[in-house]
Amino acid sequence: MPRVSELFFKTAIVFLIVGIAIGLHMAISQDHAAFPAHAHINLLGWVTSAIFGGYYALNPAKAARRIAMIHYGLYTLGLVVMLPALYLMLAKGNTAIEPVVATGSMIVAAAVLTFGFVVFSSEPVPTASGLKSAPR
Template sequence: MPKVSELFFKTAIVFLILGIAAGLQMAISGDHSAFPAHAHINLLGWVTSAIFGGYYALNPQKAARRIAMIHYWLYTAGVVIMLPALYVMLQGNPAIEPVVAGGSLIVAAAVLIFAFVVFSPETARSVSGVPSPSR
């Protein structure tokens, strides 16, 4: 499995654990004011990271490109900045909203990089039909 796939899958599991913990905290406290943050942890952290990992696992030529690792680090940094700040903001701290916005912009940039990866052509194939080595 490509390294970027493994990193996305491992990161997804961490976010799954955090999403479950946030859900349990809300259930135990009876305060569900942070449910949008819980949903974002699960969707952006767990589901989307796992989908990215799956895409790269199915496209090892694209996973071998440097831009794939840039995508991983930028996306993960954006989610790590955005989600805790969103959780804190929803707990009644609106002053942290600029941090949420900054993290969101980083996530958006990473998604655009992923779109570039998806829409970019694969590396050239040799005459035999076997993929040529990645750069």
């Protein structure tokens, strides 16, 4: 499995554990104020990261490109900035942290655009000599 796939899958599992923990905390405390953060952690952190990992596992040539690892780093950074801030904003009522949420969201958006570039870009076609030719 390509390294970027493995990283996305491992990161997805971490976010799944965090999302489940927050869900359990909300259920036990009967305080569901943070449910949007819980949903974002599960959808963006767990599901989307796993989908990215699956895409790269199915497209190893694209996974081998440097931009795939840039995508991973950018997306993970965006989530790490956005999700805790979103939780604090919603669960603790800390509206002053909203600019941090917005910054994280913009980083995530940039990462998604990066992934779009990866998906729509052509991969080089290997030649008999092992050198890469022009993209398909």
